[in-house]
Amino acid sequence: MASLPPPRCAACALFFDENFCARLAPDELANLNAASRVVSLRRGEQIPAGTIELSPILAVERGELSLQQVLHDGRRSISAFFVCGDIIDLRQADENRFGSLVALSDVTFCNLSPQAFDMIMERNQNAREFVWSNLQNRVYRSLNHISDLANKKAPEKLASFILECRNRLPGRKSSGRVTIPFRRRDVAEYLGMQPETISRSFRDLETRGLIDVETTSVVRICNLPDLRMLANGARDDDTGIGLRVLRVSA
Amino acid sequence: MASLPPPRCAACALFFDENFCARLAPDELANLNAASRVVSLRRGEQIPAGTIELSPILAVERGELSLQQVLHDGRRSISAFFVCGDIIDLRQADENRFGSLVALSDVTFCNLSPQAFDMIMERNQNAREFVWSNLQNRVYRSLNHISDLANKKAPEKLASFILECRNRLPGRKSSGRVTIPFRRRDVAEYLGMQPETISRSFRDLETRGLIDVETTSVVRICNLPDLRMLANGARDDDTGIGLRVLRVSA
DNA sequence: CGGCAAGTTGAGCCAGGTCAACTCCGGTGG
DNA sequence: CCACCGGAGTTGACCTGGCTCAACTTGCCG
Numbered sequence: 144m145a146s147l148p149p150p151r152c153a154a155c156a157l158f159f160d161e162n163f164c165a166r167l168a169p170d171e172l173a174n175l176n177a178a179s180r181v182v183s184l185r186r187g188e189q190i191p192a193g194t195i196e197l198s199p200i201l202a203v204e205r206g207e208l209s210l211q212q213v214l215h216d217g218r219r220s221i222s223a224f225f226v227c228g229d230i231i232d233l234r235q236a237d238e239n240r241f242g243s244l245v246a247l248s249d250v251t252f253c254n255l256s257p258q259a260f261d262m263i264m265e266r267n268q269n270a271r272e273f274v275w276s277n278l279q280n281r282v283y284r285s286l287n288h289i290s291d292l293a294n295k296k297a298p299e300k301l302a303s304f305i306l307e308c309r310n311r312l313p314g315r316k317s318s319g320r321v322t323i324p325f326r327r328r329d330v331a332e333y334l335g336m337q338p339e340t341i342s343r344s345f346r347d348l349e350t351r352g353l354i355d356v357e358t359t360s361v362v363r364i365c366n367l368p369d370l371r372m373l374a375n376g377a378r379d380d381d382t383g384i385g386l387r388v389l390r391v392s393a
Numbered sequence: 394m395a396s397l398p399p400p401r402c403a404a405c406a407l408f409f410d411e412n413f414c415a416r417l418a419p420d421e422l423a424n425l426n427a428a429s430r431v432v433s434l435r436r437g438e439q440i441p442a443g444t445i446e447l448s449p450i451l452a453v454e455r456g457e458l459s460l461q462q463v464l465h466d467g468r469r470s471i472s473a474f475f476v477c478g479d480i481i482d483l484r485q486a487d488e489n490r491f492g493s494l495v496a497l498s499d500v501t502f503c504n505l506s507p508q509a510f511d512m513i514m515e516r517n518q519n520a521r522e523f524v525w526s527n528l529q530n531r532v533y534r535s536l537n538h539i540s541d542l543a544n545k546k547a548p549e550k551l552a553s554f555i556l557e558c559r560n561r562l563p564g565r566k567s568s569g570r571v572t573i574p575f576r577r578r579d580v581a582e583y584l585g586m587q588p589e590t591i592s593r594s595f596r597d598l599e600t601r602g603l604i605d606v607e608t609t610s611v612v613r614i615c616n617l618p619d620l621r622m623l624a625n626g627a628r629d630d631d632t633g634i635g636l637r638v639l640r641v642s643a
Numbered sequence: 644c645g646g647c648a649a650g651t652t653g654a655g656c657c658a659g660g661t662c663a664a665c666t667c668c669g670g671t672g673g
Numbered sequence: 674c675c676a677c678c679g680g681a682g683t684t685g686a687c688c689t690g691g692c693t694c695a696a697c698t699t700g701c702c703g
Contacts, residue, residue, distance in 0.1 A: 212536070212537075214545075215622075215626050218544045218545075219544070222540055223536060232529065235530065235533065240533070240536075240537050241536070242536070265518070268515070279482065279485050280485065281532060282528065282532055283485065283486075283490070283491065285532065285535035285536065285539065286472040286473060286535065288539055289470070289472040289538055290462040290492075292542035292543055292585065293470035293472070293582075293584075293585030294464070296659095297658075326682090327681075327682060327683095328681080328682095332543075332544075334543075335544055336659075336660085337659075337661080338681090338682075339662095339684085340659060340660075341682095342683055342684080343683085343684085359682075372465075376465050546690080547690080547691070576650090577650060578649080578650090586692090587691075587692060588650075588651090589651075589693085590690090591650095592651055593652085593691090596651085596652095609649080609650075609700085
């Protein structure tokens with residue numbers, strides 16, 4: 144009965160919604176499952192060092208995983224975070240400065256066998272395109288994040304972050320509510336600010352009438368267009384703009 | 394005579410040094426060449442808007458290409474730059490906020506045919522691995538850049554940038570000289586600072602005895618270990634550290 | 644040698660960092 | 674059930690690193 148998915152997979156979010164495992168042939172899924180294992184982390188826990196060397200490919204099933212970098216004097220930053228559906232290939236991590244993977248909430252991920260993964264990459268174009276696209280999107284998100292960090296003011300950064308949460312995390316967009324899955328401290332480290340400034344910026348957005356801070360982890364967007372404008376430095380949209388022609392300084 | 398490379402390719406940097414085109418079979422190279430074209434840009438010029446939609450895959454042969462994002466009020470940032478050997482696939486650029494590609498110096502690149510490129514990706518594992526690795530490295534560089542922007546002081550950012558130039562640009566490392574291929578203004582936009590602050594930071598590194606500013610575009614590194622330490626927030630190395638275990642805040 | 648853009652230097656200012664006190668809230672034990 | 678506790682978040686007061694603006698110097702190209 145190769146056509147039935149392994150029981151673990153049948154209940155996994157990655158098996159649905161055009162995610163990675165949904166694109167695998169039954170035998171590919173069975174092989175991958177047999178050589179992989181599911182790992183859970185509590186908030187604040189870090190991926191154990193040894194496991195990465197052994198199986199450096201992760202598929203996030205649930206929760207938010209962050210990539211943290213720490214300087215010698217203790218300054219810490221969160222360079223990126225991963226959500227359900229993200230595929231993380233760490234095989235070049237030790238040739239590059241990388242950091243640590245820390246759970247921002249309770250996380251479940253699947254530790255994929257590199258051999259089985261590579262075999263799928265070799266043969267299954269559909270799966271390959273998913274992984275490629277996932278990595279490309281990661282690059283684009285990083286670029287946006289760089290733009291946020293490089294030259295935006297505190298409330299602009301926060302507005303941008305709220306919209307990123309809105310776009311990347313599930314949740315009903317129509318209600319106007321966005322879940323902020325991290326603590327203030329983590330938001331601060333992601334945006335390169337202090338927790339105090341995050342708090343003041345939430346207040347700021349609230350007094351401008353853009354959002355309503357319902358709880359520490361839920362905001363309601365009151366004025367989406369203006370929030371977008373603010374997030375983009377008063378630019379007029381935040382949807383894809385692609386390559387836009389801009390006047391070049393001589 | 395399918396075994397002779399096309400004349401244009403035989404003189405191209407990408408055909409050597411384990412670069413992308415060096416990994417192609419003769420017929421693959423011939424096909425790709427026939428469907429591609431070489432483009433040159435002067436410093437400050439932007440990639441013409443239309444060309445990207447038509448052939449959104451670039452291979453940089455010479456010079457430095459930058460990815461710029463501009464906010465409505467004119468604030469500009471350079472999110473990344475590309476050097477010889479980099480492969481840029483822009484096919485998802487319009488679904489993501491992207492920006493503009495602007496030449497920071499005189500640039501030559503090859504505008505690859507997506508069809509020919511995809512066929513190579515499909516069949517040639519060696520070439521696929523190069524492109525994958527190139528993209529992965531881009532991700533890691535972005536992450537480092539994010540860490541720089543998020544929580545480093547001005548001189549630390551500049552030290553980090555000098556080391557990035559040292560690592561990515563050709564040049565004789567042994568002489569201790571590093572070429573800064575951009576203008577001060579561009580460095581400032583890359584590091585999220587003002588040109589004045591860049592200038593002051595160069596002076597700062599000089600008075601600390603870490604570098605010697607020989608010309609606007611050449612610095613000599615006087616004390617590499619300390620420069621690395623500074624670049625890493627007084628951490629003790631800048632070579633790959635891979636995943637490191639760090640104490641997690643409870 | 645002159646003209647212009649790039650880069651540097653100086654003076655003053657402000658956004659956001661820092662430090663400390665306070666509030667809020669969930670968990671725990673009497 | 675309530676008092677207590679500890680960690681997260683917020684608020685306020687103050688301070689400083691880097692931004693701003695303006696003047697000056699340097700370097701490049703005719």
